[in-house]
Amino acid sequence: MRIDKYLWSTRYFKTRNKATTACKKGQVKINGQVCKPGREVFPMDEIVLRKNQIDYKLTVLATPESRVGAKLVAIYRKDTTPKEAFQHNELLQYSKDYYRKKGTGRPTKKDRREIEDYLETPTDEEETDNKE
Template structure:
């Protein structure tokens, strides 16, 4: 099976054309050699893929006849990716989900005010207590000079 079709069949890429584009950009190699889309894949081959700044390594166990379901993927490939790479991926996801859950959109006015309050720190004035005389007392003292 062609490597672009294989990567699409085992759900590494959403479409076959995306897989072919990634292969053209030299982000996929078999063994230690970069390949073309027409490269045939055989059981036992070690494929290295650079995707989302992560270096994946997969070993081909079987060749599927066509695109397979997500539950059947482990029957056809074995993940040989370093644990460090998986940790990098987890850290990226945590950093993205830290402030806003996916789909919530842009920060609201309240979020902006909360961020401004956090940045400014505790700069509370006496006006919050309703003591306006203290607020204007500095202005009156300057006029008397």
């Protein structure tokens, strides 16, 4: 079975076209080598897949005939992705919450002034120098 079809049938990608695009971009590796979308997948192959800033690691157990249900995916692959990869993604989510919400546009004049005031606040050393 082709790698793009395998990733689509085991529900790593919503469409086969997205799986093909990921292979062409070099985001899919089989046994440590970047592969083309037409590369054949065999049982016991190690696949490393980069998706949403997470490196998924999986082992092929069998190849399905066609797309399978979510409950049956475990029959065809073994997921060996380390938990640290998911924790790193959670940290990225928290860091993004600090910034402005998506879709709010450019900073307003008030926002810009608040940013400038924050950046220009004197440090403790400067305050003590001014008092003396």
